[in-house]
Amino acid sequence: MIAATVAQTGTFEDGFLRQYADVVRCAYRVLGDRVDAEDVAQDVFMRFIGRRLPEPSVMRLATVRMALNALRSRKRRLARELAEYRSALPSASDSRSIDPFAIVDAQSRTVLVRAALVQLRPRDAELLLLRYSGADYRDLAQTLHIDGAQVGMRLARAERAFRKEIDRAAIR
Amino acid sequence: MPQFDDPTSLGDGAFAEAMLQSDDVRVDASRAYRALVTRSQMRRQSTRRFAFFAAVAASLLIACAMLPVGSYAQQFLAIFEPREFVPLYISGSDRHALAGAPKLQDLGTGRVLAAMSRVRKVSVGAIAAAGFDPRVPPAALTSASAITYYFLPAGHAEFTFQRSRVAAYERHSQRSLPAMPENVNGTLVRVTSGPGAIIEYKRANGQQFSIIELRAPSVTSSGASMATIEKYLTSMPGVPLDVSHQLSNLANPASMLPVPIQADKNTARTETIGGAKALVIGDQTGLGSALVWRSNDVVYVVAGSIAVSEAKALANGIE
Numbered sequence: 001m002i003a004a005t006v007a008q009t010g011t012f013e014d015g016f017l018r019q020y021a022d023v024v025r026c027a028y029r030v031l032g033d034r035v036d037a038e039d040v041a042q043d044v045f046m047r048f049i050g051r052r053l054p055e056p057s058v059m060r061l062a063t064v065r066m067a068l069n070a071l072r073s074r075k076r077r078l079a080r081e082l083a084e085y086r087s088a089l090p091s092a093s094d095s096r097s098i099d100p101f102a103i104v105d106a107q108s109r110t111v112l113v114r115a116a117l118v119q120l121r122p123r124d125a126e127l128l129l130l131r132y133s134g135a136d137y138r139d140l141a142q143t144l145h146i147d148g149a150q151v152g153m154r155l156a157r158a159e160r161a162f163r164k165e166i167d168r169a170a171i172r
Numbered sequence: 173m174p175q176f177d178d179p180t181s182l183g184d185g186a187f188a189e190a191m192l193q194s195d196d197v198r199v200d201a202s203r204a205y206r207a208l209v210t211r212s213q214m215r216r217q218s219t220r221r222f223a224f225f226a227a228v229a230a231s232l233l234i235a236c237a238m239l240p241v242g243s244y245a246q247q248f249l250a251i252f253e254p255r256e257f258v259p260l261y262i263s264g265s266d267r268h269a270l271a272g273a274p275k276l277q278d279l280g281t282g283r284v285l286a287a288m289s290r291v292r293k294v295s296v297g298a299i300a301a302a303g304f305d306p307r308v309p310p311a312a313l314t315s316a317s318a319i320t321y322y323f324l325p326a327g328h329a330e331f332t333f334q335r336s337r338v339a340a341y342e343r344h345s346q347r348s349l350p351a352m353p354e355n356v357n358g359t360l361v362r363v364t365s366g367p368g369a370i371i372e373y374k375r376a377n378g379q380q381f382s383i384i385e386l387r388a389p390s391v392t393s394s395g396a397s398m399a400t401i402e403k404y405l406t407s408m409p410g411v412p413l414d415v416s417h418q419l420s421n422l423a424n425p426a427s428m429l430p431v432p433i434q435a436d437k438n439t440a441r442t443e444t445i446g447g448a449k450a451l452v453i454g455d456q457t458g459l460g461s462a463l464v465w466r467s468n469d470v471v472y473v474v475a476g477s478i479a480v481s482e483a484k485a486l487a488n489g490i491e
Contacts, residue, residue: 013205016208021197024197037197049208112191159185
Protein backbone atom coordinates (compact mmCIF):
# COMPACT_ATOMS: atom_id res chain seq x y z
CA MET A 1 0.00 0.00 0.00
CA ILE A 2 1.23 3.44 -0.90
CA ALA A 3 0.70 5.16 2.41
CA ALA A 4 2.66 2.50 4.28
CA THR A 5 5.94 3.44 2.64
CA VAL A 6 6.70 6.38 4.83
CA ALA A 7 10.22 7.64 5.30
CA GLN A 8 11.17 7.11 8.90
CA THR A 9 13.60 9.95 9.38
CA GLY A 10 13.52 13.74 9.18
CA THR A 11 10.88 16.31 10.00
CA PHE A 12 8.11 17.43 7.68
CA GLU A 13 9.96 20.69 7.03
CA ASP A 14 13.18 18.87 6.10
CA GLY A 15 11.26 16.64 3.73
CA PHE A 16 9.39 19.57 2.25
CA LEU A 17 12.56 21.54 1.50
CA ARG A 18 14.19 18.43 0.05
CA GLN A 19 11.29 17.30 -2.13
CA TYR A 20 9.47 20.50 -3.09
CA ALA A 21 11.34 21.25 -6.31
CA ASP A 22 10.96 17.64 -7.47
CA VAL A 23 7.21 17.69 -6.78
CA VAL A 24 6.76 21.00 -8.64
CA ARG A 25 8.72 19.68 -11.64
CA CYS A 26 6.55 16.58 -11.68
CA ALA A 27 3.35 18.65 -11.69
CA TYR A 28 4.80 21.06 -14.27
CA ARG A 29 5.42 18.18 -16.67
CA VAL A 30 1.66 17.57 -16.66
CA LEU A 31 0.30 21.10 -16.42
CA GLY A 32 2.93 23.14 -18.26
CA ASP A 33 2.35 26.11 -15.99
CA ARG A 34 4.56 26.97 -13.01
CA VAL A 35 1.82 28.61 -10.92
CA ASP A 36 -0.57 25.70 -11.46
CA ALA A 37 2.26 23.27 -10.68
CA GLU A 38 3.05 25.04 -7.40
CA ASP A 39 -0.66 24.97 -6.49
CA VAL A 40 -0.76 21.22 -6.99
CA ALA A 41 2.49 20.82 -5.04
CA GLN A 42 0.98 22.75 -2.12
CA ASP A 43 -2.09 20.49 -2.20
CA VAL A 44 0.11 17.40 -2.16
CA PHE A 45 2.17 18.57 0.82
CA MET A 46 -0.94 19.80 2.61
CA ARG A 47 -2.08 16.20 2.88
CA PHE A 48 0.94 15.30 4.94
CA ILE A 49 1.43 18.43 7.00
CA GLY A 50 2.62 17.66 10.50
CA ARG A 51 3.53 14.11 9.56
CA ARG A 52 6.53 12.39 8.08
CA LEU A 53 6.58 12.55 4.33
CA PRO A 54 6.43 9.42 2.20
CA GLU A 55 9.32 8.46 -0.04
CA PRO A 56 9.94 10.59 -3.18
CA SER A 57 8.49 7.92 -5.49
CA VAL A 58 5.21 7.98 -3.56
CA MET A 59 5.18 11.78 -3.55
CA ARG A 60 5.68 11.75 -7.32
CA LEU A 61 2.77 9.36 -7.78
CA ALA A 62 0.52 11.51 -5.58
CA THR A 63 1.59 14.58 -7.56
CA VAL A 64 1.00 12.96 -10.93
CA ARG A 65 -2.47 11.86 -9.87
CA MET A 66 -3.44 15.27 -8.54
CA ALA A 67 -2.03 17.08 -11.54
CA LEU A 68 -3.82 14.75 -13.96
CA ASN A 69 -7.03 15.29 -12.08
CA ALA A 70 -6.55 19.06 -12.23
CA LEU A 71 -5.97 18.68 -15.96
CA ARG A 72 -9.14 16.63 -16.45
CA SER A 73 -11.19 19.32 -14.72
CA ARG A 74 -10.05 21.85 -17.33
CA LYS A 75 -11.24 20.07 -20.44
CA ARG A 76 -13.01 23.14 -21.77
CA ARG A 77 -9.86 25.26 -21.50
CA LEU A 78 -7.81 22.49 -23.12
CA ALA A 79 -10.23 22.27 -26.04
CA ARG A 80 -9.93 26.02 -26.60
CA GLU A 81 -6.13 25.92 -26.52
CA LEU A 82 -6.09 22.99 -28.90
CA ALA A 83 -8.39 24.80 -31.32
CA GLU A 84 -6.06 27.81 -31.23
CA TYR A 85 -3.06 25.57 -31.84
CA ARG A 86 -4.76 23.88 -34.80
CA SER A 87 -5.89 27.14 -36.35
CA ALA A 88 -2.26 28.28 -36.44
CA LEU A 89 -1.08 25.12 -38.25
CA PRO A 90 0.09 25.54 -41.85
CA SER A 91 -2.27 23.54 -44.01
CA ALA A 92 0.57 21.48 -45.56
CA SER A 93 1.33 19.79 -42.23
CA ASP A 94 -2.25 18.88 -41.50
CA SER A 95 -2.07 15.18 -42.07
CA ARG A 96 1.54 14.48 -41.11
CA SER A 97 2.67 12.63 -38.03
CA ILE A 98 3.99 15.05 -35.45
CA ASP A 99 7.75 15.48 -35.07
CA PRO A 100 8.52 16.40 -31.46
CA PHE A 101 11.92 17.86 -32.35
CA ALA A 102 10.37 20.14 -34.93
CA ILE A 103 8.16 21.79 -32.31
CA VAL A 104 10.16 24.82 -31.36
CA ASP A 105 7.34 26.47 -29.46
CA ALA A 106 7.20 25.03 -25.93
CA GLN A 107 3.61 26.20 -25.56
CA SER A 108 2.54 24.12 -28.57
CA ARG A 109 4.18 21.05 -27.12
CA THR A 110 2.46 21.67 -23.80
CA VAL A 111 -0.94 21.95 -25.50
CA LEU A 112 -0.48 18.68 -27.37
CA VAL A 113 0.89 16.82 -24.35
CA ARG A 114 -1.97 17.94 -22.14
CA ALA A 115 -4.56 17.08 -24.78
CA ALA A 116 -3.05 13.60 -25.10
CA LEU A 117 -2.69 12.99 -21.36
CA VAL A 118 -6.37 13.61 -20.64
CA GLN A 119 -7.32 11.09 -23.30
CA LEU A 120 -5.03 8.34 -22.05
CA ARG A 121 -6.13 5.72 -19.56
CA PRO A 122 -5.12 7.08 -16.11
CA ARG A 123 -2.87 4.08 -15.50
CA ASP A 124 -1.01 4.67 -18.79
CA ALA A 125 -0.60 8.38 -18.09
CA GLU A 126 0.79 7.66 -14.62
CA LEU A 127 3.22 5.10 -15.98
CA LEU A 128 4.54 7.47 -18.64
CA LEU A 129 4.86 10.46 -16.37
CA LEU A 130 6.65 8.54 -13.64
CA ARG A 131 8.96 6.91 -16.16
CA TYR A 132 9.94 10.24 -17.69
CA SER A 133 10.31 11.79 -14.24
CA GLY A 134 13.21 9.40 -13.77
CA ALA A 135 11.71 6.20 -12.35
CA ASP A 136 13.33 2.94 -13.45
CA TYR A 137 11.41 -0.26 -14.10
CA ARG A 138 11.86 -1.45 -10.53
CA ASP A 139 10.53 1.83 -9.10
CA LEU A 140 7.55 1.66 -11.46
CA ALA A 141 6.75 -1.90 -10.45
CA GLN A 142 6.88 -1.03 -6.75
CA THR A 143 5.08 2.30 -6.90
CA LEU A 144 2.30 1.23 -9.24
CA HIS A 145 2.05 -2.34 -7.92
CA ILE A 146 2.77 -3.87 -11.30
CA ASP A 147 4.40 -7.23 -11.85
CA GLY A 148 8.04 -6.41 -12.65
CA ALA A 149 7.97 -8.61 -15.74
CA GLN A 150 5.09 -6.61 -17.19
CA VAL A 151 6.50 -3.11 -16.79
CA GLY A 152 8.23 -3.03 -20.18
CA MET A 153 5.17 -4.26 -22.03
CA ARG A 154 2.83 -1.85 -20.28
CA LEU A 155 5.19 1.03 -20.84
CA ALA A 156 5.46 0.26 -24.54
CA ARG A 157 1.70 0.12 -24.79
CA ALA A 158 1.37 3.44 -22.95
CA GLU A 159 3.99 5.07 -25.20
CA ARG A 160 2.18 3.83 -28.29
CA ALA A 161 -1.16 5.12 -27.03
CA PHE A 162 0.42 8.45 -26.09
CA ARG A 163 1.87 8.91 -29.57
CA LYS A 164 -1.46 8.06 -31.15
CA GLU A 165 -3.22 10.65 -28.99
CA ILE A 166 -0.58 13.29 -29.78
CA ASP A 167 -1.03 12.70 -33.50
CA ARG A 168 -4.78 12.77 -33.14
CA ALA A 169 -4.58 16.08 -31.27
CA ALA A 170 -2.17 17.61 -33.77
CA ILE A 171 -4.08 16.82 -36.94
CA ARG A 172 -6.72 19.32 -37.87
CA MET B 173 19.03 18.50 -30.68
CA PRO B 174 18.68 15.58 -33.11
CA GLN B 175 16.74 16.15 -36.31
CA PHE B 176 14.53 13.60 -38.00
CA ASP B 177 13.45 14.00 -41.58
CA ASP B 178 10.68 11.56 -41.07
CA PRO B 179 9.06 11.72 -37.63
CA THR B 180 7.53 8.28 -38.11
CA SER B 181 11.04 6.79 -37.86
CA LEU B 182 11.23 7.82 -34.25
CA GLY B 183 10.51 5.03 -31.73
CA ASP B 184 7.50 5.44 -29.44
CA GLY B 185 9.75 5.64 -26.36
CA ALA B 186 11.99 8.35 -27.82
CA PHE B 187 8.90 10.17 -29.01
CA ALA B 188 7.31 10.12 -25.54
CA GLU B 189 10.57 11.18 -23.91
CA ALA B 190 10.93 14.11 -26.30
CA MET B 191 7.36 15.25 -25.82
CA LEU B 192 7.46 14.89 -22.03
CA GLN B 193 10.76 16.68 -21.51
CA SER B 194 10.27 19.37 -18.93
CA ASP B 195 11.74 22.83 -18.67
CA ASP B 196 13.78 23.54 -15.60
CA VAL B 197 11.42 25.13 -13.10
CA ARG B 198 13.01 27.36 -10.50
CA VAL B 199 11.24 27.42 -7.15
CA ASP B 200 11.76 29.04 -3.78
CA ALA B 201 11.13 26.13 -1.42
CA SER B 202 11.51 28.23 1.76
CA ARG B 203 8.91 30.73 0.59
CA ALA B 204 6.62 27.87 -0.46
CA TYR B 205 7.03 26.27 2.97
CA ARG B 206 6.02 29.51 4.71
CA ALA B 207 2.97 29.74 2.42
CA LEU B 208 2.00 26.17 3.30
CA VAL B 209 2.28 26.82 7.03
CA THR B 210 0.12 29.95 6.70
CA ARG B 211 -2.47 28.06 4.70
CA SER B 212 -2.52 25.28 7.26
CA GLN B 213 -3.06 27.78 10.10
CA MET B 214 -5.90 29.45 8.19
CA ARG B 215 -7.52 26.10 7.63
CA ARG B 216 -7.32 25.27 11.35
CA GLN B 217 -8.97 28.59 12.26
CA SER B 218 -11.65 28.01 9.67
CA THR B 219 -12.23 24.53 11.07
CA ARG B 220 -12.73 25.92 14.58
CA ARG B 221 -15.17 28.54 13.28
CA PHE B 222 -17.36 25.87 11.80
CA ALA B 223 -17.00 23.51 14.75
CA PHE B 224 -20.71 23.03 15.22
CA PHE B 225 -21.31 22.41 11.59
CA ALA B 226 -18.45 19.96 11.48
CA ALA B 227 -19.89 18.04 14.38
CA VAL B 228 -23.32 17.81 12.80
CA ALA B 229 -21.69 16.80 9.59
CA ALA B 230 -19.94 14.07 11.51
CA SER B 231 -23.36 12.56 11.43
CA LEU B 232 -23.46 13.41 7.85
CA LEU B 233 -19.89 13.00 8.00
CA ILE B 234 -17.82 12.88 4.96
CA ALA B 235 -18.88 16.28 3.86
CA CYS B 236 -16.88 17.98 6.59
CA ALA B 237 -13.91 15.68 6.16
CA MET B 238 -13.62 15.87 2.41
CA LEU B 239 -15.25 19.17 1.49
CA PRO B 240 -14.31 21.83 4.03
CA VAL B 241 -16.37 24.55 2.43
CA GLY B 242 -19.15 26.07 4.49
CA SER B 243 -21.42 25.94 1.54
CA TYR B 244 -25.09 26.45 1.20
CA ALA B 245 -25.42 22.93 -0.16
CA GLN B 246 -24.03 21.43 3.02
CA GLN B 247 -26.50 23.31 5.18
CA PHE B 248 -29.28 22.17 2.94
CA LEU B 249 -28.17 18.59 2.75
CA ALA B 250 -28.00 18.19 6.48
CA ILE B 251 -31.79 18.20 6.80
CA PHE B 252 -32.47 14.67 5.61
CA GLU B 253 -32.63 11.36 7.38
CA PRO B 254 -29.91 9.20 5.90
CA ARG B 255 -30.62 5.56 5.20
CA GLU B 256 -28.45 5.44 2.13
CA PHE B 257 -25.56 7.66 1.07
CA VAL B 258 -25.13 8.78 -2.51
CA PRO B 259 -22.52 11.03 -4.13
CA LEU B 260 -23.37 14.59 -5.08
CA TYR B 261 -20.66 15.72 -7.49
CA ILE B 262 -19.63 19.32 -7.05
CA SER B 263 -17.10 20.89 -9.41
CA GLY B 264 -14.81 23.81 -8.66
CA SER B 265 -17.16 26.18 -10.48
CA ASP B 266 -20.13 24.76 -8.54
CA ARG B 267 -18.32 25.52 -5.28
CA HIS B 268 -17.62 29.02 -6.48
CA ALA B 269 -21.28 29.51 -7.45
CA LEU B 270 -22.56 28.06 -4.16
CA ALA B 271 -20.44 30.52 -2.20
CA GLY B 272 -22.61 33.27 -3.71
CA ALA B 273 -25.91 31.61 -2.75
CA PRO B 274 -27.86 32.98 0.22
CA LYS B 275 -27.03 31.26 3.51
CA LEU B 276 -29.56 29.33 5.53
CA GLN B 277 -29.67 32.15 8.11
CA ASP B 278 -30.87 34.47 5.33
CA LEU B 279 -34.03 32.37 5.00
CA GLY B 280 -35.04 32.06 8.63
CA THR B 281 -33.88 31.68 12.19
CA GLY B 282 -32.00 28.75 13.63
CA ARG B 283 -30.84 27.83 17.08
CA VAL B 284 -28.74 25.10 18.52
CA LEU B 285 -30.29 23.48 21.57
CA ALA B 286 -27.44 21.06 22.19
CA ALA B 287 -24.21 21.30 20.27
CA MET B 288 -22.44 18.20 19.10
CA SER B 289 -19.30 20.29 18.89
CA ARG B 290 -18.65 19.63 22.58
CA VAL B 291 -16.62 16.61 21.60
CA ARG B 292 -14.49 15.41 24.49
CA LYS B 293 -11.64 13.01 24.85
CA VAL B 294 -12.67 10.18 27.16
CA SER B 295 -11.78 6.67 28.23
CA VAL B 296 -13.46 3.75 26.52
CA GLY B 297 -15.24 3.08 29.82
CA ALA B 298 -16.76 6.56 29.79
CA ILE B 299 -18.25 5.96 26.35
CA ALA B 300 -19.88 2.77 27.59
CA ALA B 301 -21.10 4.60 30.72
CA ALA B 302 -22.77 7.18 28.47
CA GLY B 303 -24.84 4.41 26.97
CA PHE B 304 -22.96 4.01 23.74
CA ASP B 305 -21.27 0.78 22.85
CA PRO B 306 -19.03 1.27 19.81
CA ARG B 307 -18.09 -1.72 17.70
CA VAL B 308 -14.43 -1.90 16.79
CA PRO B 309 -12.47 -3.94 14.25
CA PRO B 310 -9.96 -6.56 15.48
CA ALA B 311 -6.57 -5.26 16.62
CA ALA B 312 -4.89 -7.24 13.84
CA LEU B 313 -6.62 -5.01 11.31
CA THR B 314 -6.02 -1.69 13.02
CA SER B 315 -2.32 -2.26 13.87
CA ALA B 316 -2.47 0.90 15.94
CA SER B 317 0.30 2.22 18.16
CA ALA B 318 -2.09 4.65 19.84
CA ILE B 319 -5.88 4.77 20.19
CA THR B 320 -7.81 7.82 21.38
CA TYR B 321 -11.52 7.84 22.19
CA TYR B 322 -13.83 10.82 21.87
CA PHE B 323 -17.46 11.11 22.89
CA LEU B 324 -19.87 13.05 20.70
CA PRO B 325 -22.86 14.20 22.73
CA ALA B 326 -26.28 14.21 21.12
CA GLY B 327 -27.06 17.36 19.18
CA HIS B 328 -30.38 19.11 18.67
CA ALA B 329 -30.98 22.06 16.40
CA GLU B 330 -34.03 23.71 14.95
CA PHE B 331 -34.71 26.10 12.14
CA THR B 332 -37.78 28.15 11.23
CA PHE B 333 -38.29 29.47 7.71
CA GLN B 334 -39.38 33.12 7.80
CA ARG B 335 -40.42 35.39 4.95
CA SER B 336 -39.41 38.43 7.03
CA ARG B 337 -35.77 37.22 7.00
CA VAL B 338 -35.88 36.76 3.25
CA ALA B 339 -37.27 40.27 2.84
CA ALA B 340 -34.48 41.67 5.04
CA TYR B 341 -31.89 39.79 2.98
CA GLU B 342 -33.37 41.12 -0.27
CA ARG B 343 -33.24 44.70 1.05
CA HIS B 344 -29.70 44.33 2.35
CA SER B 345 -28.24 42.49 -0.65
CA GLN B 346 -30.42 44.13 -3.31
CA ARG B 347 -31.01 40.66 -4.74
CA SER B 348 -34.34 39.11 -5.45
CA LEU B 349 -35.01 35.58 -4.18
CA PRO B 350 -37.73 33.16 -5.32
CA ALA B 351 -40.98 33.56 -3.41
CA MET B 352 -41.15 31.37 -0.30
CA PRO B 353 -44.08 28.94 -0.69
CA GLU B 354 -46.94 29.53 1.72
CA ASN B 355 -46.50 26.22 3.53
CA VAL B 356 -42.74 26.72 3.92
CA ASN B 357 -43.13 30.05 5.69
CA GLY B 358 -43.22 29.30 9.42
CA THR B 359 -42.20 25.66 9.03
CA LEU B 360 -40.09 24.48 11.95
CA VAL B 361 -37.52 21.82 11.10
CA ARG B 362 -35.89 19.92 13.97
CA VAL B 363 -32.70 17.93 13.57
CA THR B 364 -31.54 15.45 16.18
CA SER B 365 -28.30 13.55 15.95
CA GLY B 366 -26.03 11.41 18.07
CA PRO B 367 -24.74 10.51 20.53
CA GLY B 368 -21.72 8.88 19.08
CA ALA B 369 -18.09 8.02 19.43
CA ILE B 370 -14.96 8.74 17.46
CA ILE B 371 -12.10 6.31 17.81
CA GLU B 372 -8.87 7.66 16.41
CA TYR B 373 -6.09 5.24 15.50
CA LYS B 374 -2.47 6.20 14.93
CA ARG B 375 0.15 3.90 13.51
CA ALA B 376 3.90 3.97 13.96
CA ASN B 377 4.34 4.66 10.22
CA GLY B 378 2.42 7.94 10.43
CA GLN B 379 -0.91 6.65 9.12
CA GLN B 380 -3.97 7.87 10.92
CA PHE B 381 -7.62 6.97 10.61
CA SER B 382 -10.84 7.28 12.57
CA ILE B 383 -13.93 5.21 13.02
CA ILE B 384 -17.05 7.20 13.80
CA GLU B 385 -20.23 5.60 15.07
CA LEU B 386 -23.26 7.75 15.52
CA ARG B 387 -26.94 7.27 16.21
CA ALA B 388 -28.52 8.21 12.88
CA PRO B 389 -29.89 11.74 12.66
CA SER B 390 -33.62 12.24 12.48
CA VAL B 391 -35.44 15.22 11.04
CA THR B 392 -38.96 16.45 11.70
CA SER B 393 -40.91 19.20 10.04
CA SER B 394 -43.91 21.06 11.43
CA GLY B 395 -45.20 22.03 8.01
CA ALA B 396 -43.75 21.65 4.57
CA SER B 397 -42.51 18.31 3.31
CA MET B 398 -38.85 17.73 2.60
CA ALA B 399 -39.61 17.64 -1.12
CA THR B 400 -41.15 21.13 -0.97
CA ILE B 401 -38.29 22.50 1.11
CA GLU B 402 -35.76 20.91 -1.26
CA LYS B 403 -37.46 22.42 -4.29
CA TYR B 404 -37.48 25.84 -2.66
CA LEU B 405 -33.82 25.70 -1.59
CA THR B 406 -32.53 24.46 -4.93
CA SER B 407 -34.34 27.30 -6.71
CA MET B 408 -32.08 29.84 -4.97
CA PRO B 409 -29.71 31.89 -7.10
CA GLY B 410 -26.22 30.43 -6.90
CA VAL B 411 -27.34 26.78 -6.77
CA PRO B 412 -25.89 25.38 -10.01
CA LEU B 413 -28.22 23.59 -12.39
CA ASP B 414 -26.25 20.35 -12.34
CA VAL B 415 -26.37 20.24 -8.53
CA SER B 416 -30.08 20.95 -8.62
CA HIS B 417 -30.60 18.19 -11.22
CA GLN B 418 -28.62 15.67 -9.22
CA LEU B 419 -30.78 16.38 -6.18
CA SER B 420 -34.08 16.28 -8.04
CA ASN B 421 -33.09 12.98 -9.66
CA LEU B 422 -32.61 11.15 -6.35
CA ALA B 423 -34.76 8.03 -6.27
CA ASN B 424 -35.78 8.62 -2.67
CA PRO B 425 -34.90 12.10 -1.43
CA ALA B 426 -36.39 11.48 2.00
CA SER B 427 -33.89 8.77 2.86
CA MET B 428 -30.96 9.24 0.49
CA LEU B 429 -28.31 11.57 1.81
CA PRO B 430 -26.25 13.14 -0.95
CA VAL B 431 -22.66 13.53 0.21
CA PRO B 432 -20.82 16.35 -1.58
CA ILE B 433 -17.89 15.02 -3.57
CA GLN B 434 -15.33 17.39 -5.05
CA ALA B 435 -15.45 16.18 -8.63
CA ASP B 436 -11.88 17.29 -9.32
CA LYS B 437 -10.38 15.86 -6.15
CA ASN B 438 -12.32 12.82 -5.00
CA THR B 439 -13.86 9.71 -6.44
CA ALA B 440 -16.96 7.92 -5.23
CA ARG B 441 -18.61 4.55 -5.73
CA THR B 442 -20.99 2.26 -3.93
CA GLU B 443 -20.02 -1.00 -2.22
CA THR B 444 -21.78 -3.40 0.09
CA ILE B 445 -20.67 -3.57 3.71
CA GLY B 446 -22.47 -6.14 5.84
CA GLY B 447 -25.48 -6.10 3.52
CA ALA B 448 -25.80 -2.30 3.57
CA LYS B 449 -24.94 0.02 0.72
CA ALA B 450 -21.85 2.03 1.61
CA LEU B 451 -20.51 5.09 -0.14
CA VAL B 452 -16.78 4.73 -0.77
CA ILE B 453 -14.87 7.96 -1.26
CA GLY B 454 -11.29 8.03 -2.38
CA ASP B 455 -8.98 10.89 -3.03
CA GLN B 456 -7.16 11.13 -6.30
CA THR B 457 -3.80 10.29 -4.77
CA GLY B 458 -4.90 6.91 -3.43
CA LEU B 459 -3.56 8.05 -0.05
CA GLY B 460 -6.84 8.82 1.64
CA SER B 461 -10.28 7.27 1.73
CA ALA B 462 -13.58 7.25 3.55
CA LEU B 463 -16.51 4.86 3.79
CA VAL B 464 -19.92 5.74 5.16
CA TRP B 465 -22.90 3.47 5.65
CA ARG B 466 -25.84 2.89 7.90
CA SER B 467 -26.53 -0.31 9.76
CA ASN B 468 -29.72 -0.49 11.83
CA ASP B 469 -29.92 2.92 13.48
CA VAL B 470 -26.21 3.63 13.52
CA VAL B 471 -24.21 5.55 10.92
CA TYR B 472 -20.62 4.38 10.56
CA VAL B 473 -17.67 6.14 9.00
CA VAL B 474 -14.17 4.85 8.43
CA ALA B 475 -11.89 7.60 7.17
CA GLY B 476 -8.23 8.49 7.12
CA SER B 477 -4.89 8.30 5.37
CA ILE B 478 -5.43 4.71 4.29
CA ALA B 479 -6.15 3.06 0.97
CA VAL B 480 -9.73 2.25 0.02
CA SER B 481 -9.03 -1.49 0.23
CA GLU B 482 -7.89 -1.13 3.82
CA ALA B 483 -10.83 1.10 4.76
CA LYS B 484 -13.11 -1.64 3.38
CA ALA B 485 -11.31 -4.31 5.38
CA LEU B 486 -11.74 -2.23 8.54
CA ALA B 487 -15.42 -1.63 7.73
CA ASN B 488 -16.01 -5.34 7.23
CA GLY B 489 -14.11 -5.94 10.47
CA ILE B 490 -16.61 -3.74 12.28
CA GLU B 491 -19.59 -5.53 10.83
